[in-house]
Amino acid sequence: MTTRQDSTAEPPPEPGEPPAVPLEFAAFCELHRPRYLSYAHVWLPDPAQAAGAVQQAFAEIAVHWRELLGSSNPTARAWQILRSTVGEHTLRSDPPPERPDHAVDDDLAILHYVVGLAAPEIADVIGTDTASVAGRLRRTMLREASGW
Incomplete structure (x- = not known):
């Protein structure tokens, strides 16, 4: 009796080679x-x-x-x-x-104004919805504008 090998299975990594990632x-x-x-x-x-x-x-x-x-x-x-x-x-x-750890809004502003991502891209990166990002960006902009 012969043993059949699954041709779709990956071979085990060579010694010293990092394991395959999913x-x-x-x-x-x-x-x-x-x-x-x-x-x-x-x-x-x-x-x-x-x-x-x-x-x-x-x-x-x-x-x-x-x-x-x-x-x-x-x-x-x-x-x-x-x-x-x-x-x-x-x-x-x-x-x-200087960086307050609780300032998620600052991260959104950085991703938008410095990195140049649009609200949908930011939502994709941080794992939230676009409307939430857009609303928080507007609030951040208004808060900053009121401080000028």
Whole structure:
């Protein structure tokens, strides 16, 4: 009797080779990496430090990937991991930039006015709906305008 091998199965990784990542995770990284990097560059002007923070965030997301997929909003959970990771790196930089950790509206403004994303793209990145992003951006703009 011969053993049939499934031709669609991937071969095991060679010793020292990193294991294959799930296709969904690879697609998620491909989609979000440029936007995550742009966001990280705002807080971490050194390109290597920004790239390192994003890579660290993706590593953390990878560790929790299956759990994230089971959550009600995987994209929002991944965004929180990125924000937290970038925040940790800003605390290590010298001098640390002023950044209130509770200012989600500031992140939306950064993604819109600095990174150049439209409300639908921001909603996609942070895992929320477009109307919520648009409303918060309007409130932020009005709050800033009233302070001038």
